[in-house]
Amino acid sequence: MDLTTILNRIQFGTAISYHFIFPPTTIGLSLVILITETLYYFKKEPLYKHSGNLLIEVLAIIYVIGVATGSVMEFLFGTNWTGFAIRGGDVVGPPAAIEAITSFALEGAFLAILVFGRNKVSGTIYWVAAILVFFGAHFSGWWIISANSWMQTPAGYDVQGDTFVVKNFIEAMFNHSTWVRYGHTINASWLTGLLLWLGISAWYKLKNKHEEFSKLCFSIALPLLFIFALSQIVLGHLSAVTVDRYQPEKNAAIEGIFETQKFAPLYLFGIPDRQANKILLPVAIPGMLSFLTGLSFDREIKGFNSFPPENRPAIEVVFQTFHLMVLFGGALLLTGLVGSILLFRKKLARQKWFLWLLVCIVPLPYINNELGWVTAEIGRQPWVIYGLLRTADGSNTTVPFAQVLITLIALFVIYIIISFFAFFFLKRTISKGPVSEEAFGYGG
Amino acid sequence: MGFYLGYTLLDGFDLGIGMMFTFFPRNAKDRFTIFNKIWPFWDGNEVWLIMGTGTLFAIFPLVYGTILSHFYLLILVFVFAIIFRAVSFEFWPKESRPGRKKMWETVLVVCSFIMAFLFWLVAGNILMGIPAAGTPKAPDYFWDIFSPVPLVLAVTGMNLFLMHGFAYTIDSTSGKLKTAAIRMAIRYWYVYVAFYILFMIFILIYNPHAAGLFYFWIGAAVYLVAIVLQKIFLSLANSFWFFWASASGIIGTWVVIGSIHFPVMIKQTGQAERNLTVYDSSNTLTVLILMAFMAGLGMLIVIGYTIYVYRVLRGKLKT
Numbered sequence: 001m002d003l004t005t006i007l008n009r010i011q012f013g014t015a016i017s018y019h020f021i022f023p024p025t026t027i028g029l030s031l032v033i034l035i036t037e038t039l040y041y042f043k044k045e046p047l048y049k050h051s052g053n054l055l056i057e058v059l060a061i062i063y064v065i066g067v068a069t070g071s072v073m074e075f076l077f078g079t080n081w082t083g084f085a086i087r088g089g090d091v092v093g094p095p096a097a098i099e100a101i102t103s104f105a106l107e108g109a110f111l112a113i114l115v116f117g118r119n120k121v122s123g124t125i126y127w128v129a130a131i132l133v134f135f136g137a138h139f140s141g142w143w144i145i146s147a148n149s150w151m152q153t154p155a156g157y158d159v160q161g162d163t164f165v166v167k168n169f170i171e172a173m174f175n176h177s178t179w180v181r182y183g184h185t186i187n188a189s190w191l192t193g194l195l196l197w198l199g200i201s202a203w204y205k206l207k208n209k210h211e212e213f214s215k216l217c218f219s220i221a222l223p224l225l226f227i228f229a230l231s232q233i234v235l236g237h238l239s240a241v242t243v244d245r246y247q248p249e250k251n252a253a254i255e256g257i258f259e260t261q262k263f264a265p266l267y268l269f270g271i272p273d274r275q276a277n278k279i280l281l282p283v284a285i286p287g288m289l290s291f292l293t294g295l296s297f298d299r300e301i302k303g304f305n306s307f308p309p310e311n312r313p314a315i316e317v318v319f320q321t322f323h324l325m326v327l328f329g330g331a332l333l334l335t336g337l338v339g340s341i342l343l344f345r346k347k348l349a350r351q352k353w354f355l356w357l358l359v360c361i362v363p364l365p366y367i368n369n370e371l372g373w374v375t376a377e378i379g380r381q382p383w384v385i386y387g388l389l390r391t392a393d394g395s396n397t398t399v400p401f402a403q404v405l406i407t408l409i410a411l412f413v414i415y416i417i418i419s420f421f422a423f424f425f426l427k428r429t430i431s432k433g434p435v436s437e438e439a440f441g442y443g444g
Numbered sequence: 445m446g447f448y449l450g451y452t453l454l455d456g457f458d459l460g461i462g463m464m465f466t467f468f469p470r471n472a473k474d475r476f477t478i479f480n481k482i483w484p485f486w487d488g489n490e491v492w493l494i495m496g497t498g499t500l501f502a503i504f505p506l507v508y509g510t511i512l513s514h515f516y517l518l519i520l521v522f523v524f525a526i527i528f529r530a531v532s533f534e535f536w537p538k539e540s541r542p543g544r545k546k547m548w549e550t551v552l553v554v555c556s557f558i559m560a561f562l563f564w565l566v567a568g569n570i571l572m573g574i575p576a577a578g579t580p581k582a583p584d585y586f587w588d589i590f591s592p593v594p595l596v597l598a599v600t601g602m603n604l605f606l607m608h609g610f611a612y613t614i615d616s617t618s619g620k621l622k623t624a625a626i627r628m629a630i631r632y633w634y635v636y637v638a639f640y641i642l643f644m645i646f647i648l649i650y651n652p653h654a655a656g657l658f659y660f661w662i663g664a665a666v667y668l669v670a671i672v673l674q675k676i677f678l679s680l681a682n683s684f685w686f687f688w689a690s691a692s693g694i695i696g697t698w699v700v701i702g703s704i705h706f707p708v709m710i711k712q713t714g715q716a717e718r719n720l721t722v723y724d725s726s727n728t729l730t731v732l733i734l735m736a737f738m739a740g741l742g743m744l745i746v747i748g749y750t751i752y753v754y755r756v757l758r759g760k761l762k763t
Contacts, residue, residue, distance in 0.1 A: 410524060421535055
């Protein structure tokens with residue numbers, strides 16, 4: 001693989017990984033805000049409104065950076081992956097465009113209402129705005145995931161010369177993996193938003209501030225955390241089954257199965273060794289992988305070595321990212337369970353250790369979001385469109401190496417700078433706490 | 445490409461105001477007042493750029509790929525400017541430390557210049573023709589980008605945005621600030637006329653065949669009429685119509701540059717047979733129909749709720 005392509009991969013990977021900090025937060029917060037605004041709409045108590053105000057201010061900061069980093073992506077397909085853009089554009093272009101037209105525009109317009117319009121529109125319109133922001137954010141996710149899912153499990157297409165064209169748009173968008181990956185990603189976003197809400201509340205509780213805000217959050221978010229962590233495992237399982245069915249190379253890599261076999265073991269831990277063709281330091285449940293995949297111990301799992309060497313993804317990387325993600329997912333489930341029990345027993349306030357845990361665990365869903373995507377995208381290599389177009393062939397190799405390097409470094413530096421400021425402003429906004437009308441909103 | 449037109453009409457005034465801030469208004473508080481007038485809308489305005497680029501990707505992937513690949517550095521610098529401008533919109537109001545506040549305002553202004561300049565520079569280059577996608581670059585191709593017509597279009601375009609920024613400022617403010625803005629716009633109008641003349645001259649020198657094109661003269665006429673109308677509405681202090689006169693100047697410019705090569709979208713330098721026309725770079729019929737529907741209907745809906753949000757959130761500020 002030539003150097004320029006490697007740089008292209010790093011650049012795109014950096015840009016999208018950084019971007020993916022923000023949309024799940026936006027989607028998750030849109031859920032939380034919908035909850036608080038709905039409560040306010042029907043019960044009219046100031047607590048709900050003030051909670052909403054704080055969360056909307058946080059969302060505003062997150063959203064802007066999401067927009068900035070997301071707009072970058074729209075261009076990066078063409079600048080660094082020209083071959084992919086031209087050859088796959090008939091299929092991948094429309095969802096990208098439709099996302100911008102139907103979801104992004106909607107979300108942005110009505111977020112403006114949420115941020116600036118509390119006193120300018122009726123209560124009903126404001127609530128509708130919250131619904132539309134929720135809808136816009138989730139709809140955005142749909143188009144992006146379906147485009148990426150097409151790259152993973154292509155369907156509904158024809159080949160015309162060297163380009164891939166749409167044969168059946170519905171089939172292409174609703175391909176084999178779209179639904180389950182969308183569900184898994186949205187669920188992940190909800191976990192992200194809920195944990196952010198919980199983290200903020202736990203922080204307030206530890207400082208003995210804004211007691212009502214925290215109480216509201218715990219009563220809603222802790223049980224939801226448990227439920228959604230559970231559903232995430234179910235959706236994760238369904239995703240894994242899909243991967244086994246449609247991307248067997250990726251499956252072999254993430255599960256660490258070198259030789260084709262029935263009664264395949266489920267590895268919980270290990271270090272894949274490609275030379276030795278085995279997992280070092282293994283901890284495994286015999287036969288469990290076959291059983292989970294096909295509900296039968298006789299289910300045959302294709303081995304990593306059964307595929308041509310040029311088609312094998314980086315097993316050393318994706319095995320670890322996959323297993324770490326599952327491990328951390330389990331940690332979230334446990335947190336939700338313990339939290340719900342403490343809540344139920346009304347012992348939450350006195351368990352300071354748990355409150356600290358909630359604060360410290362906020363980064364975990366973010367880590368998992370990234371781990372999941374690394375698994376998905378590195379696992380798809382060497383393909384950019386699975387089975388159809390290799391990454392190296394979709395890359396733009398006409399741009400001088402030096403130019404790509406400069407832009408990559410610039411991107412790094414810019415994102416680091418923005419992160420500092422984002423943290424600073426988020427911290428300040430959160431320290432202010434839930435605010436009333438007069439303090440909320442902006443000058444003018 | 446309606447999306448790109450919409451983009452210039454909307455983000456045009458955001459960028460114009462950003463550039464305007466270098467010399468007007470003089471005091472920071474007034475600048476912040478005007479800033480508040482674009483604050484709720486800038487994001488919705490910028491979306492049009494994304495919608496346009498996405499639609500280009502969807503309908504003319506060959507054109508999309510060719511443009512973005514050829515102008516790699518320019519596009520990436522443009523993208524960096526987008527990033528910084530976006531966050532400056534959020535960080536400038538939130539900053540209370542004066543030094544930092546000034547820093548973010550500077551970021552906003554600089555990025556506005558960069559975005560306006562690069563947008564029209566790329567447009568000008570496309571107008572004059574670019575090499576086919578996949579052809580290796582000539583060693584000094586980078587400096588070719590800064591040739592006469594693209595540069596002229598770049599500065600003319602920035603000037604269009606600046607006037608548009610004045611137009612929006614006049615329309616959104618009242619009292620002393622509005623009067624001051626009108627006075628500035630009246631003085632700027634002479635510069636605006638000069639750019640028109642410059643632009644027309646260069647276009648005709650480098651594209652002599654344009655003199656025979658019907659739509660070229662339509663575009664030129666619209667632009668000219670816009671100039672006249674601007675003068676009239678400025679003296680009448682009619683802010684609403686002045687805004688649309690400014691918009692007409694932008695529309696006229698698009699008609700002019702669009703007319704020159706239509707239906708060729710990308711003129712390939714040195715290889716006329718490889719010109720990318722509207723017809724042969726577009727996609728399968730399925731996608732064309734789908735996108736026509738989505739883009740058309742989508743645009744109407746977006747315009748609809750954009751107007752609604754503008755109505756709801758606007759309100760002139762008494763100074």
